Amino acid sequence: MYGRVLQMVFCLLLSVLVARGQDVLKLLNRDSWSFSTNEVQHLNALSPQVMQPTVVGIVSSVTEYGDNDRLLAFRVIDLNGDGADELLARLDCSGRGIVQDLVVLSRKGGAYICDTVSAYGQDITVYQSGTQFLIVASCRLLGEDVNHADPNQDFQFLYAWSGTNCNDVSRQHREYYESRFVPSLTNAIARYDERIGADKDDQRRSFLEVFGFGMAAQKFTELFSVSPLSREQTKKLERLLSRLSADQDTKLKKQLGDEFRKVEAYLQNQLNR
């Protein structure tokens, strides 16, 4: 008896929640997405499952792709503080939860605006700078040069929403990298055990990890014209890379191609300064 009552209460609650979810979703039918704080809260409180048909429907109508995508995460936010809200979405087309991009959607005057940022991951992360929220987009520096189970150092780029598209503004936000990226990279190098990679199975993994540190340092230097590493750290990295790369088969080095030579040259260049 109790069980039956509980079941009815549960079904009633579920139907109320679904109906409420449908009401909230109607907000996205507005000609322009400009929501009150309360409305944004209600939208963000919906589950990706409830939001999925609407978001997938909009994206596939705009891009003609992705009818079968699965919405993993979303966030409604006014990225550039102009009073118009954007919807950031993580859509999985892989069937494996591997998501390489972040979709940014907005709506003005009855028309949808859509842009895609290359951003590996399932989460949605933003960085507040003044009145703006910048998209933190993670990029795997070795991309598809290595297999998916290999270490692949990531690097974050910052994107600002202009109202119609996303622009890379990483260079203008050195403070983000000074406070987050540099400490994380230097700590990783400091912690790295120089004895690692002693046996064959470790060698590939260790080599790619160390190579990734070099690529990340190089990327930072490309952006800000200074090295994120001290001379000692650069020396340690160069020493590790030199030892580990000697053990690597030529196939992997060939796979990495120019990137490998660039990182070697970068470290040497930093040491010669």
Place this chain on the structure above:
Amino acid sequence: MLCLVGLLPVMKGDAADYSQTVDLGVKSPGDLVSATATPPGKVLTGHVVNPGGFVWTGGPATFNGTIPMDFAGAHAGKFRGTYQPEGGGAGRLGGKPKIFTWEMDTRGTVIDLLIIQPAADENHAYLAKPDYNSTGPVAFKARVEGAPYAGKIAWEVKREYKTDAGDPYEKTYEFNSPNDQAVNRTFTSEGGRLTIKAVAVVNGVPISKQILNYVTGVAIPDATITKRLRTLYTPPDGGTKGLLTGIAMAESSYRQFAKSTKYALEAKWPVESPKTKFFPQGAYIGMMQVPVALETAWDWLVNTKAGAAIFAEKLQSSGAEVAKLQATRPGLPDLTGVQLENYALGLYVGARARYYSPVQVAGRWQWQTTKNQDLLKYVARISDNVQ
């Protein structure tokens, strides 16, 4: 149990003025015990005469003992000392206090449960036969020592496995074995750390022992992998029979298991996807890097089947997308089998950019190949590695 033999201050041979026996009961190796001499007066001295196999400290009245880990059987200890009777004057002669002697025997039974098989910290790697997804028979054998025992040994074997990204996969197996006889268990499509607990109830007292073991993977020959992957995929017309072999190479370098350290054990563990800032380690797993589950992690047959099923679905989605694009673009040609596979590979790798997209050139619709370098590299690497 305390047995008062005498309070007279007269020694008769080796007999003490006061004797007592302390029954320590049924104990296990490693247990701590305590025995206190309680003669009717103030204990002045006390020492161990026979430790009975235990290690004793303390005194003069209270002795604390530790049962060595390798001790099992009957315990019989002996302690002696002196005491001054209560009031101090009962036996006083010529003003000098009379000193009496006491004696304490300790008795007890130490029962041990030995896990004979498997050995502590043993690693049971998968065997090649029949399918690289199973251990051989793992024997569980334990023996009660220190007392006759005809009862059963109850086993609890908790298997646990977890990646940083995945749910914990735990299962506890419960079974019995006769005392000092082995029972075998085989672990198929599962692995990780085993917490093995054996319990015996001897004379109403439960005694238990616990050890850790591991179940880990094994290298699978390339030829075996190739043979299976080629049977798992039916390409579209003009497609690539061995396409899954290329995918397995691009995803995992043809490995379901690779040497790494987990639960402080270096062995062949399932190949986990690496940690990145926004992805915890082990979000995908194994040869085809599919979403983590116990079976996809520990059974390469399940893993490859899951990968093949996901890719088949991507191929179907690709066909539907192409048809949708063609419906609004008259004259847009069909994709060949290989092109359709390339399109599907773009989906499988999670790229929003499509490998081919329609463009109109001189009034005619045609397909344009993506300029996305990562997507091009992924597809090229698969194509280069097809077996």
